[in-house]
Amino acid sequence: MDIEAFRKAGYQAIDRICDFYYSLEQRQVVAPVQPGYLLEQLPDAPPEEGEDWEVIADDYQKLILPGMTFWQHPSFFAYFPTACTFEGVLGDLYSTSTPNPGFNWTSSPACTELEMAMMDWCARLFGLAEHFLNSSGTGGGVIQTTSSELAIVVTVAARSQYVRRHPGTHLEDLVMYVTSQTHSLGVKASLVLGLQCRTLDVKPEDGYALRGDTLRAALEEDIAQGKRPFFLIGTVGTTSSGAIDCLDEVGEVLKDYPDVWFHVDAAWAGVTLACPEYRGIARLKDINTYATSVGTNLHKWGLVNFDAALLWVKSRKDLTDALDVTPEFLRTKQSEAGAVIDYRNWHLGLGRRFRSLKIWFVLRSYGVKGFQAYIRRCIELNEYFVSLIKTSPTFALVTKPSFALSVFRIVADPVALSLGVSLGSDALNDLNRTFYAHVSARGEILLTQTQLNGTFCVRFAVGAERTRKEHIDKAWTLIQEEARLAVKEWADSIRGGR
Amino acid sequence: MDIEAFRKAGYQAIDRICDFYYSLEQRQVVAPVQPGYLLEQLPDAPPEEGEDWEVIADDYQKLILPGMTFWQHPSFFAYFPTACTFEGVLGDLYSTSTPNPGFNWTSSPACTELEMAMMDWCARLFGLAEHFLNSSGTGGGVIQTTSSELAIVVTVAARSQYVRRHPGTHLEDLVMYVTSQTHSLGVKASLVLGLQCRTLDVKPEDGYALRGDTLRAALEEDIAQGKRPFFLIGTVGTTSSGAIDCLDEVGEVLKDYPDVWFHVDAAWAGVTLACPEYRGIARLKDINTYATSVGTNLHKWGLVNFDAALLWVKSRKDLTDALDVTPEFLRTKQSEAGAVIDYRNWHLGLGRRFRSLKIWFVLRSYGVKGFQAYIRRCIELNEYFVSLIKTSPTFALVTKPSFALSVFRIVADPVALSLGVSLGSDALNDLNRTFYAHVSARGEILLTQTQLNGTFCVRFAVGAERTRKEHIDKAWTLIQEEARLAVKEWADSIRGGR
Numbered sequence: 001m002d003i004e005a006f007r008k009a010g011y012q013a014i015d016r017i018c019d020f021y022y023s024l025e026q027r028q029v030v031a032p033v034q035p036g037y038l039l040e041q042l043p044d045a046p047p048e049e050g051e052d053w054e055v056i057a058d059d060y061q062k063l064i065l066p067g068m069t070f071w072q073h074p075s076f077f078a079y080f081p082t083a084c085t086f087e088g089v090l091g092d093l094y095s096t097s098t099p100n101p102g103f104n105w106t107s108s109p110a111c112t113e114l115e116m117a118m119m120d121w122c123a124r125l126f127g128l129a130e131h132f133l134n135s136s137g138t139g140g141g142v143i144q145t146t147s148s149e150l151a152i153v154v155t156v157a158a159r160s161q162y163v164r165r166h167p168g169t170h171l172e173d174l175v176m177y178v179t180s181q182t183h184s185l186g187v188k189a190s191l192v193l194g195l196q197c198r199t200l201d202v203k204p205e206d207g208y209a210l211r212g213d214t215l216r217a218a219l220e221e222d223i224a225q226g227k228r229p230f231f232l233i234g235t236v237g238t239t240s241s242g243a244i245d246c247l248d249e250v251g252e253v254l255k256d257y258p259d260v261w262f263h264v265d266a267a268w269a270g271v272t273l274a275c276p277e278y279r280g281i282a283r284l285k286d287i288n289t290y291a292t293s294v295g296t297n298l299h300k301w302g303l304v305n306f307d308a309a310l311l312w313v314k315s316r317k318d319l320t321d322a323l324d325v326t327p328e329f330l331r332t333k334q335s336e337a338g339a340v341i342d343y344r345n346w347h348l349g350l351g352r353r354f355r356s357l358k359i360w361f362v363l364r365s366y367g368v369k370g371f372q373a374y375i376r377r378c379i380e381l382n383e384y385f386v387s388l389i390k391t392s393p394t395f396a397l398v399t400k401p402s403f404a405l406s407v408f409r410i411v412a413d414p415v416a417l418s419l420g421v422s423l424g425s426d427a428l429n430d431l432n433r434t435f436y437a438h439v440s441a442r443g444e445i446l447l448t449q450t451q452l453n454g455t456f457c458v459r460f461a462v463g464a465e466r467t468r469k470e471h472i473d474k475a476w477t478l479i480q481e482e483a484r485l486a487v488k489e490w491a492d493s494i495r496g497g498r
Numbered sequence: 499m500d501i502e503a504f505r506k507a508g509y510q511a512i513d514r515i516c517d518f519y520y521s522l523e524q525r526q527v528v529a530p531v532q533p534g535y536l537l538e539q540l541p542d543a544p545p546e547e548g549e550d551w552e553v554i555a556d557d558y559q560k561l562i563l564p565g566m567t568f569w570q571h572p573s574f575f576a577y578f579p580t581a582c583t584f585e586g587v588l589g590d591l592y593s594t595s596t597p598n599p600g601f602n603w604t605s606s607p608a609c610t611e612l613e614m615a616m617m618d619w620c621a622r623l624f625g626l627a628e629h630f631l632n633s634s635g636t637g638g639g640v641i642q643t644t645s646s647e648l649a650i651v652v653t654v655a656a657r658s659q660y661v662r663r664h665p666g667t668h669l670e671d672l673v674m675y676v677t678s679q680t681h682s683l684g685v686k687a688s689l690v691l692g693l694q695c696r697t698l699d700v701k702p703e704d705g706y707a708l709r710g711d712t713l714r715a716a717l718e719e720d721i722a723q724g725k726r727p728f729f730l731i732g733t734v735g736t737t738s739s740g741a742i743d744c745l746d747e748v749g750e751v752l753k754d755y756p757d758v759w760f761h762v763d764a765a766w767a768g769v770t771l772a773c774p775e776y777r778g779i780a781r782l783k784d785i786n787t788y789a790t791s792v793g794t795n796l797h798k799w800g801l802v803n804f805d806a807a808l809l810w811v812k813s814r815k816d817l818t819d820a821l822d823v824t825p826e827f828l829r830t831k832q833s834e835a836g837a838v839i840d841y842r843n844w845h846l847g848l849g850r851r852f853r854s855l856k857i858w859f860v861l862r863s864y865g866v867k868g869f870q871a872y873i874r875r876c877i878e879l880n881e882y883f884v885s886l887i888k889t890s891p892t893f894a895l896v897t898k899p900s901f902a903l904s905v906f907r908i909v910a911d912p913v914a915l916s917l918g919v920s921l922g923s924d925a926l927n928d929l930n931r932t933f934y935a936h937v938s939a940r941g942e943i944l945l946t947q948t949q950l951n952g953t954f955c956v957r958f959a960v961g962a963e964r965t966r967k968e969h970i971d972k973a974w975t976l977i978q979e980e981a982r983l984a985v986k987e988w989a990d991s992i993r994g995g996r
Contacts, residue, residue, distance in 0.1 A: 001863060006584035007516050013588055014508030017595040018501050031607050035838045038611035044633075045622040050865035053585075056858075060592060064855070067608035071598045079605075082849075084597050086504035087551075090511055094558060096590035097515040099582050099797070099804040100569045101644075107577075109529050110565035113536035124543040135542075145643055146599075148847040156690050163692070171669040171692055184823045184848065191823060192654050192846060193691060194661075194669055299597070299849075306597040306851060325682045325689060340533045348690060348846070349646040350682065351580075351797075353804060357562070360554075365499060367548035 001053060009053050016061065017089070024466070029073040030443040031066065038067050069446070074466040075475060078446040080239070080268045080300045080405075081463025087365045088305030091358025101351030105340035108354070112341055115143055115356040121363055122310055125371065126273035126296065129288035132312035134341070140316040142346040143355045144309040147267040149348055150295045151185040152192055153311065153319070155231055158261030158292075159195065160322035162230035165259060171195065175222055176231035179210045179245070180453070181238040183265060198222065204453060207399055208241050210234060212249025219257055231261045234291075236282050237269025240450040240459070242402025244269070247283045251290025261292045267309070270296025272379075272403055275372050281403075292318075301404070301463045303362050303374060308355050320345045374465065378404040381462045381472055388476045394483050398452055404462040407452065410435055410483055429456040435486035442482065445475045499551060507551050514559065515587070522964070527571040528941040529564065536565050567944070572964040573973060576944040578737070578766045578798045578903075579961025585863045586803030589856020599849030603838035606852070610839055613641055613854040619861055620808055623869065624771035624794065627786035630810035632839070638814040640844040641853045642807040645765040647846055648793045649683040650690055651809065651817070653729055656759030656790075657693065658820035660728035663757060669693065673720055674729035677708045677743070678951075679736040681763060696720065702951060705897055706739055708732060710747025717755055729759045732789075734780050735767025738948040738957070740900020742767070745781045749788025759790045765807070768794025770877075770901055773870045779901075790816075799902070799961045801860050801872060806853050818843045872963065876902040879960045879970055886974045892981050896950055902960040905950065908933055908981055927954040933984035940980065943973045 001009065041063055071082040102111035116134045119141025123133050134140040144150040155176060163169050175196040178186035182199075190197030200218055202208045219229050232254070234245040247264065254260050264287050272278040273296075279285075287294050293313045298304035313319055324345040344350050363371065382404040389395050389408050396411040409432045423431075436449050436458050448459045462472075499507065539561055569580040600609035614632045617639025621631050632638040642648040653674060661667050673694040676684035680697075688695030698716055700706045717727050730752070732743040745762065752758050762785050770776040771794075777783075785792050791811045796802035811817055822843040842848050861869065880902040887893050887906050894909040907930045921929075934947050934956050946957045958973075 001584040003516050003519050003584075006519075006587070007512055009584070009588055010512030010515070010591075011509060013591050014505055014512065017508070017592075018505050020595065021501050021504075030604075033607050035603060035607070036611070038608055039615055042612075042615045044618065046619045046861040046869075047865045048867055050868045051862045053863060056862045057588075060855075064592075064608045064612065065596075067606075067611065068596055069598060069604065069606045070596065071606075072596060079599075082597050082599055084595070086499040086501075086507070088597075089504070089591070089594050090507055090555075092594035093508075093511050093587070093591050094515075094562075096587050096803050097518065097582070098563075098566055098568065098570060099580050099586075100567060101577075101580055101804060105533060106528075106567065108565075108567045108569075109531050109533070110536055110562045113534070113565065114540075114562065117537055117540045120542065121544045146847040146849045148849075149647075152690070152846060156692075159692060188821070188823045188846075188848070191821065192650070194654075194657060305594050306599060306849065323686070323689065325686045348650060348686075349644040350686070351644045351646075351804065357558075363544040364549045364554050365551060367545045369546055370548045371544075 005053065009057065012057060020065070024070065024073060027070060027073070028443045029070050029075050029446045030440075031069050032443060033067045038063060072464055072466065073446075074464055074468065074471040075445040076464050077460045077462060077475060078448040080461055082306050083299050083301065083303050083465070084305050085303050085362055085465060087361040088303065088358045091361040092305055095354040095357045100354065102354055103344035103350045103352065104342040111354045111356070112343060114360060115343065116341060118356040118359040118363070119143070119310065119312070122298070122359070123312060125363070125368060126270065127279055127284050128294070128312060131314050132294070138316065139312065139314045140341070141310060141312040142343055143352075144295070144311050144347055145307050146309050147183065147265065147295055147297055148185040148188055150309050150311045151189040151233065151263070151265070153323070153347055154261070154263045154293050154295075155189040155193055155195070157313070157318045157322040158231040158263070159193065161261060161318050162228065162259055164321070166228070169228055173226060173228045174230050175227045176233070177215065177218065177229065178233050179235070181208045181240055181243050182233050182235055183239050183267065185265065186233045196227070202243070204399065208238065208243035208452065210245040210250060212246060212253045215250055216253045219253070229257060229260050231263070234262065234264050236264060236266040236287070237402060237405075239268070240452055241399045241407045242269065242405040243399070244281065244283060244402070247286035247290060251286055254290065262290055264291040264294040267295060267297045268300050269403055270294070271298070271302045272375055274368065275375055278403070298359060301375070301378070303366065303371065303465070304358050308359060316346070323347070378462045378467075381467060381469065382406055382460070384469060385460055385462070385472050385476065388472075392480070394480070394487075398455060398457045406460045407450065407457050408460065409455070409457040410487065425455070431486060431490045432456045432458065434490055435483050438482040438486050439479060442478060445478055503551065507555065510555060518563070522568060522571060525568060525571070526941045527568050527573050527944045528938075529567050530941060531565050536561060570962050570964065571944075572962055572966065572969040573943040574962050575958045575960060575973060576946040578959055580804050581797050581799065581801050581963070582803050583801050583860055583963060585859040586801065586856045589859040590803055593852040593855050598852065600852055601842035601848045601850065602840040609852045609854070610841060612858060613841065614839060616854040616857040616861070617641070617808065617810070620796070620857070621810060623861070623866060624768065625777055625782050626792070626810060629812050630792070636814065637810065637812045638839070639808060639810040640841055641850075642793070642809050642845055643805050644807050645681065645763065645793055645795055646683040646686055648807045648809045649687040649731065649761070649763070651821070651845055652759070652761045652791050652793075653687040653691055653693070655811070655816045655820040656729040656761070657691065659759060659816050660726065660757055662819070664726070667726055671724060671726045672728050673725045674731070675713065675716065675727065676731050677733070679706045679738055679741050680731050680733055681737050681765065683763065684731045694725070700741070702897065706736065706741035706950065708743040708748060710744060710751045713748055714751045717751070727755060727758050729761070732760065732762050734762060734764040734785070735900060735903075737766070738950055739897045739905045740767065740903040741897070742779065742781060742900070745784035745788060749784055752788065760788055762789045762792040765793060765795045766798050767901055768792070769796070769800045770873055772866065773873055776901070796857060799873070799876070801864060801869065801963070802856050806857060814844070821845070876960045876965070879965060879967065880904055880958070882967060883958055883960070883970050883974065886970070890978070892978070892985075896953060896955045904958045905948065905955050906958065907953070907955040908985065923953070929984060929988045930954045930956065932988060933981050936980040936984050937977060940976060943976055
């Protein structure tokens, strides 16, 4: 494709993306396709001769778009949001127009320097302490691919630090800590690295937050057994319920265990730190006081297109000591002089995309006020959903709402009362599974299931940029309808079974 | 930014990318900036109020483009190429317009199925055995971020397989093998995973290729010392010199060590397998006969924009056994039924971008023939460069050329003869360093330095899509000029020192 053909194809792509967004709300949020739908429409091998772009572009519309789940749909309330803004699209477009692997300053100076600057911009946007800024010269920030890779990087740095301090440590003796509510990134990091991971209990009465006493008891027990605690992940905003660990209690306990690296995973909720009124709840002070590292994804609830997982560390040397491999062909004058950051030694790979560009576009176009307004609107919409739940006898929240996330379920009492039966927890779980299956089958809104200490429940997360009050109302209507049907179905089966 | 503002900004971006490519050859391949050039032009924090898009877009032209090294410049001969095609740009553009984390089939069916199909298309394009195809149901292919992440994934799978087979193995006893010419991805994987890595010697007389005897001797020695060999990386096309390990010899040796996972890293040269005439040199038969896994980057020399690192394994179960972490909130009907691949269990992260789209666009637009023609043209251009080197008394190849890569240096004899002095290897290395520094300082072409068993030399890699014979000629003229200057400078210093 030559330059003028690209101009034509590029205009067409822009127009079709515009068309897509005009039509988004009329589309189904969940792709109405069955496994294999695409595989059976594609040939087994690439064509021998090149095809015309028009045909290829049309096939994207015909074959791909109908098979996508639209995370940007205003009725998407599942998982956590995946951001998409036009500023983010433009950032990715410019970035991919001059691809480069950005592994050191020389390989593309703008990539390194804009990343250094954007990580500091975001640190200031979120109120992080100076020791996390690149401008501190000792700490710093880097963009990772996702929170899972980020967690591996931090676990490696923590392991490496521990082994440097305690030479001869057996890897089998090392133990890291997560809670039953920590994202799978913790267990995955331990699996990837072949290290022990202990899952700490959290209680419903604590809102599923990790308490200091629980941690201290585990540390004491493990050390008594000869284990070597080296790493803990605390969470601000767990995936299942948005729980926020008691970072102050945990941080105080860890004062007695200075070899334990304390990472705070704020992948989803970290963006709330942009709003001064949420800094208390999101524990900014504790992060700044106790955390060795902290991570937040702009590609979830932060308006920047996937991927952009931000990691800050108090000591950049802990990353480079763990990850620096510099062969001859990567040595450069600028790096040897220490004048610039070589980001390849701050992550798992070597090459990396130019991701800071979309962050720059988004933050400048929205400004701090625009970013705050978006976060506040999502939280207000969730508060509105919570108010609807609270008026209903059929539903109840399972735990208190967290920012833009609510976890709810059909509750026992009204249903059981109407039937004159007493509902055990298994039966109630089954009823909620049926309800969730009904909602999912409609395909008009998307929610996610989860379990909280054995209780099956349903998550409702607000975050798509186009979601407004009318979409919450629509979702609520659908939820009520499907609950009525599920209860009726279940009641019929009970009566039939008698 | 609303939809119509995006249309305007999108058209502008497309036009500016067209302008950029019209102007590319007139730009300098290396950014003429000093460390800090951008940092000092940016404010410390994001603006409070949003800014106009026009201002932001203009700043990209003013601040970013002048600070980039252009890997797509026709005079870029450094490292390995980083692909950029307009089809790749369009793939990334459509992909980022509907971002989703693609971690399982449900999260976006098209992403999973197109990736399954494209990995099979590429396997067939490269002539890989059926056991590497997704359609085999047992093996399969997956897109990783870069070869370094890919190497970590494979090392984890190999470690996990070994430990399953030999429960109670101490991680400290495990040892993996690379050669002194293996890409840093091997050492980085061992560093990340905290595992021992032994570097095997390769010899100039073997063209820096790993031989079977070297491997066998190391395995025997290590096993005698109680170590547990579990993983070997063989390379088709090393970074320094494009060396190709003797995969047949190595494969035969490993028949006696069935616990050793044999990964073939063909990150750069794997794309030559698209051309039947290179399948012998690139050892396709050995890959298909002996390899447990094989990786090739389309984002290097494969016309697909960064990133797209392809990994195939003979046994997908070895990946999922090592990497599967499935919490409740990620369980889906389709996955439990085993009808679809959940790619999250095939890589380090959870979320992943929709990267197969650009592969689909490139392979359809180029067709097999177009892809082959591009590979052949690059190799022919390198052969032309080699012919120029061979006519010169000043230069010599350090090792035989490999596909589109040549490694050369100023040679001793003519220079020394003219001065009547005998040149030691250190002095010759110094002379070549001076020469390389001179070429780099010009900023009109970009090459890379390397070392081969203590010999400082210069790499010349062809691969930018716009490189033609005239650019080789221009580079050759510049190389000769700078060599003359470097020799003169060095000779003057010798004379002055007498």
